[in-house]
Amino acid sequence: MKNIFLALLTCFIITVSYSQDTLTIMHYNILNYGNNTGYCSQENNNIDSKDEYIRTIFNHVKPDIFTVNEISNSQDIQSRMLDNNLNQDGLDKYEMANFIKIADSYIVNQMYFNSSKLGLHSHSIAQSYIRDIDIYKLYYKSNDIEYGDTAFITCLVAHLKAGNSSENANKRSLMVSNTLDYLDDLALDDNYMFMGDFNTYKSSEAAYQLLINNQNNSVQFIDPIDTPGNWNNNYDYRFVHTQSTHSSSNGCAASGGMDDRFDFILISENVRDGNKYVQYLNDSYVAIGQDGLHFNSSINSSPQNQSASEDVIEALYGNSDHLPVVVKVAVDKNPSFINHETVIDELIFNNPIINNLQIKITSADQHRMGISIYNMLGNVVFRDDKFLISGEQIIKYSIDVPSGIYMVVFTEDTGMVTSKKLIVTR
Structure with a gap:
């Protein structure tokens, strides 16, 4: 210094030699983790079994940022996720965001991150209609951080209203509109990612259109795989479906097999273009366990799913009715020395x-x-x-x-x- x-x-x-690091980001709806309901219980959604499944999935992906939907609002349960599943086998580098909530919901969002690379700058709530939409701003621990220069990544984590009706679609739209208004008020030209279980059935839905066609360019989002369409139960989109991993219900997981694209990680133009030290790595977007061969079927049914190892496929099937979505980004290690x-x-x-x-x-x-x-x-x-x-x-x-x-x-x-x-x- x-x-x-x-x-x-x-x-x-x-x-100073120009260098980059790669960050892996995973979003996952973990299906009532630690939350017992009238339909999800310890018999059909056992938390000890889920811990084993999540450890397997997490070790397969090794994300630096891990955002989740449908975790219990109990802070003890959120800490259990960290201690039982992430900081295992001698690891102690993962931390979780401070927990805040406004909406009266028994399932919430949470973020976990690799503290050897990242620190939490702030956590706020963008909107609280039906469920909170959380904003987690992280900073990269760059070589220049003591000098005051580093990259920031802002993750918006949403679990939009479920249901295939115009009323529910309107509720999803209002949740997104509230969030974009919040971002407009902030007026920050950041590296944004909007991720979560959107529960959208087609790209023409108002909620989705608000995200990708917002008039404020600083918060206009992009689908990294650029796959608009009528996703619901449509064979043409079998490679992008993220729900359901089950063809028949066990009482907790949704049935129907792989036939909906509910889960997303959208990126802002800054992330796509690398304007602010962070850039999406082309072709890195993937739904873990999606091989395109299990339309309307369980992901562990015939033919054998070879997109990941058998234990990972079984863990994906056992843990949730959703597949996790992953992207990778490059981040500049020495931002102050870039022209x-x-x-x-x-x-x-x-x-x-x-x-x-x-x-x-x-x-x-x-x-x-x-x-x-x-x-x-x-x-x-x-x-x-x-x-x-x-x-x-x-x-x-x-x-x-x-x-x-x-x-x-x-x-x-x-x-x-x-x-x-x-x-x-x-």
């Missing part, structure tokens, strides 16, 4: 200062900028985030720090980082 600042001060050229274009035409400030810092910025376009001040130990002593308008503007701060040499770091939302020396005298 000291070397970075000394290099900036002395105008040395720092050469990006600037929209700043002029950036000057008074120097040295005693207390008051006045920054003059002339911007070619409106955008966000992070302003951070570091001491020579690499510690942040001041930080702010500004929305800049097109043209000239003056930003004023009162800076209460000891006399000394500091570094002011300006981070544009294009990824461009500019560093300038600041001298404070008392």
